[in-house]
Amino acid sequence: MSARFLHTSDWQLGVTRRFLSEESQSLWSAARLDSIRALGRLADTEKCEFVVVAGDVFETNQVDRRTVVRACEVLSAFSVPVFLLPGNHDPLDAASVFRSAAWKDSKPKHVHVLEEPGRLLEVRPGLQVVGAPWTSKRPLRDLVAAVTAELSPYSGVRVLAAHGAVDSLSPDPSNPALIRVAAAEESLTEGRIHYLALGDRHSLTKIGDTGRIWYSGTPEAYDFDEVDPGHVLVVEIGDSATHASAHQVGSWQFLRQQFDLSGTPDIEALTQWVDSLPNKARTVMKLGLVGTLTIRQRALLEVTLDRARDLLAAVVDSETRSELSVTPDDSDFADLALSGFAKTAVSELRLASEAGGPEAVAARDALGLLVRLVGRDS
């Protein structure tokens, strides 16, 4: 009794991130297809017998036709059977993408949708795949338990693909669809299933101690709060043990970084950090900036941030972690040699910038503009 296969999930093809520019969004979409190509190649090199995708193949059932066709085109290059499970993003409801004309017209023959709960699909004699698909966005029971209850012990290898939160990580008594890990482990013990391939959680995560229940995580990073995304699992089930190994296929990274800025050196350090980042075009950065800067320093920071925006896929302001104040300083205006009414106006704006509120921000920006205008003309 043995089997070797590739476990992945949460491709979420067709997903869009609002903070990405149009160009970055195109890169992002292409990268997700690239990661699927990569895992297809990995399946070959790792001699996997099949690929199981444990839910959320698509971001939504209402994806663009091109997204479906391109996904099918990528899948057509796979040399092993691929089993796709409808998840909470793409449930098998009346509007399911898996029932769309685009899907039906384009689906490669070796790609199978696990449409019917508990239906056993034989990869080869002694190797079965069974699914617990989502048929609506709000299931009212533990779909894994419902499927395993109908299964008998199997002498071969039987892989169950399921999707959703497990009670051990997300204990929520009000959620009837939580997957009860204990029940699943009991099924494993009784030989009704031999591996539970889970999806929904984007981080690569092992569940329980059996070594046979895993979240593969998303093959391509999606958000800042993911842990170790960008992997797929190559699972090998033997007579005595089960081994799951993670393989990197993703190329994007979501970085969250905080900087304490109190002067020009700090800004320069931030600049160097940005410059040192690898793979900048596939990096999304969320900056938390704290500290106090002068008008000129603030202008310098803006130059750095503008450069970062140009280099990176996106720079996202951290609203909760930013507490950067700008305080006009005499040094901001010392070398401008302003006199007369301009000097009076600067004094007025400095006073306003200290008052707080939107007017203070406008006054601070006005001072920044003044410095820029004088600098431009000088």
Added chain:
Amino acid sequence: MKIKRLRLKNFGGVVESEVAFAPRGVTIVEGPNEVGKSSLFQALNLLLDYRDDSQSKEVRAVKPADRDVGAEVEADLEIAGADLTYMKKFNRNTETRLTIRTPRAESLTGREAHERVETLLQADLDTNLWKALRIVQGVRVDLPELKEQPALTKALDRAAGVARGSDQEDTLFEAARGEYLRYWTDKGKEKEDPIGRCRGTVLAADNRLQELASELRALDSDVDRHSQLQASVVAARASAGPLEDGLAKCDALVEAATSLRDEVERLRATHEGSNNVAAGAALALESRQTLAGSLALHASNVEELTRRQETLGPELAKAIARLDKARASRDTLRIQAADAGALETLRRKDLDYWGNTLQLEQMEERLGRVLKAELEASAAVEQLATLVITKSLRDKIRSLDADTNIARVMLEASSPKLQVQALTALDLTVNEAPRSLPAGDSLSSGVPEPLTLIVKDVVEIRFSPGTSDSALRERLSAAERELCAACEAAGVQNFEEAELAWASRETAERVLTARDNIYKDNLRDLTRSDLEQRIKRTRARLDSYTSTRPSTPDLPGGLDEARRLVTGAESSAAVAADDLSKAEDALENSRNSNDQLREQGAGVTALLDQATADLGRVTAELAKARSLATDSQLEEQATRTAEKAHSTAAELRKAEDRLAVADLDGAVARRQAAREARQDGRDRLDKLERELEALGVRLETLGERGLGEAHAECERNLFEARSALERLLARAAAALTLYRALERARDAARIAYVAPLRESIERLGRHVFGPSFRVGLNDELRVVTRTLDGITLPFEVLSSGAKEQIGLLVRLAAAAVATGGTGVPLVLDDALGSTGPERLEGIGAVLSLAGRECQAIVLTSAPERYAHVGGATHVRLATPAQT
């Protein structure tokens, strides 16, 4: 700069002239026109501005026209603290010489001297202000150009306590304004491009996002609905079986009840047959009884009508007798009435006869008057034919006769008189006219013409008139001739005949007039012939009546009797007619009564005939019926059939009770309800399946549209647009804040900047215009308004005098303000031409005040205009200095 002394030699038209000025206060340089006052400062300008070898037009212009010498200018000046004497000679034997006495003695010549003075001037004198403040002769005193005058500007900056800023600030302001105008309009509203456009992008993206969200919600709703429908279809299919079973049970119950209903119908038909037979027997018995009753009734009727017929015969005979009597009476009265009518007619004709007779007599009288008048008129016409005289001839003759008599009397009065006294009876002949003159009588006559008096046989005495009255005689002759001619024309011999002839004419004409009147009165609209014809016809009619009238009764004797007889005949005829009418009415009544009796008799006869016939018919019918069935047979048949009908009715009621228990209608209704329930189930299932199918198709179609991905993409677009808008608004707010701050500061600085000059003008101006004098200055230091007694007017609308005075005040104030640092002298060359005497005193005081702070030089040909300038130094330019 201070000007202490100026000396000109061979300068234009001036041979030599020298003037010393007070270094502080007012110097009034007096002199008549063309004495060279203006040349003083023309010379100073050349001295300061041009090198001695200059070939400029201005320099060449000052060379004396009549001498080949150079123009020479020398001045004692105080420039930038240096006390110096500066001299230049132009055009010929050119020369420049500078002697500085303090603070350090220097003596320079040529270009070196010129450049040294320029250096000093640059340090001291605001050349533009110097020129601006100078009032040149012949040029209207207007507001000076004080903008961009460094000396004044510095002084104002010092007074305002702030520096106005350099060009850098102005450049900054313009740059800030440029930045502001990128986002805002002049009036501070957001510009459509870029802010409005950016807002539009956000709004469009938001709207699109809402649309997509709405479509997605609808799609989710459809998905849920699809799921519900699937469950409903399964449930509907499951409930179809029980409905079919229920319907089968209802069908069986209805079938059983229907059989019962058919049995009831059959029994009901049997019962109805029995009922009909019984009813027929009862009807036959009733008919027999009715026929017997009818026979008795007809017999009674015949008897009654027979009695009635017997009483009507005598009544009819009496009525006929009354009718005959009435008819005879009526005929008698009809004859009497006709007679009375004939008599009345005859009497009316008689009355007409007498009326016509009277009319005939009247017509004959009228004809007689006409004939008589015609006869008289005929004689008058004949007489008129013989009369020649006319009214004019008659009048002429009368006049001539009077003339003749007058001539005669005059002649007689002038001619000798013959007086014969008969002593005895004498027979005389006077002009052959025999006269007898008894004794004692006398004859007296004039002798207007020869007169012969013969006493027969006694004496013949001839008298001849003298020649002295020949004229009178001639007049008399002429009168007589004319009279004679007139009479001859009138067909008469003399005057008397003429009178008679005229009287005849008048008489004849009156006769003709009378004839016309008679015609009019008697013939009226007729001719005489018409009247004669009428008379003829009337007479013939009367003759005809008398010949045809019956002899009796007699013709009345006259008109009055005829009238009386007509009245009597009319009365008799009326009485006869009334009697006849009454007889007619009585006859009609009798006739009607007779007719009624006749009709009654005929009616009774007809009824009797009918009744007799009916009685015969009924008797025959009854006999015939009884021959077919006797009365007792009919009674027995009726009893038997009634009993049979009663039996079938009881049987029918029992069957109906069973049918009621089976409740056919209820069973049918329940079966119908079961059928409808089954159909409803089928329909519901069909509807659900159709809806499910349609929803599936729609979802398939919607799924193809990629709404979810489009929604996410739209959300990303909106986020991008909002971010862009926020950044744009932040930049716009910064530009707005900066521009407004700069604007406020600049405006405040301007107000502070112009204040010293304005205050200085107002302080000086109060001496001229009074304590309420105020002025308003713009950024360019130009006076734009003047306020007096609370009334503010634009400078442009002020009188030329007021403008001149304010222009002078501005110069004095500017000079005073500028003097605080590097002052310039104020030069007035023949100014205040438009200022009235009432203002000159105030202007004088102002000049005195200004003189305390700067050097003022007044050049004038009318020194009395400056008599009010206190403490002034007066210098008079002598005429001999000119060529």
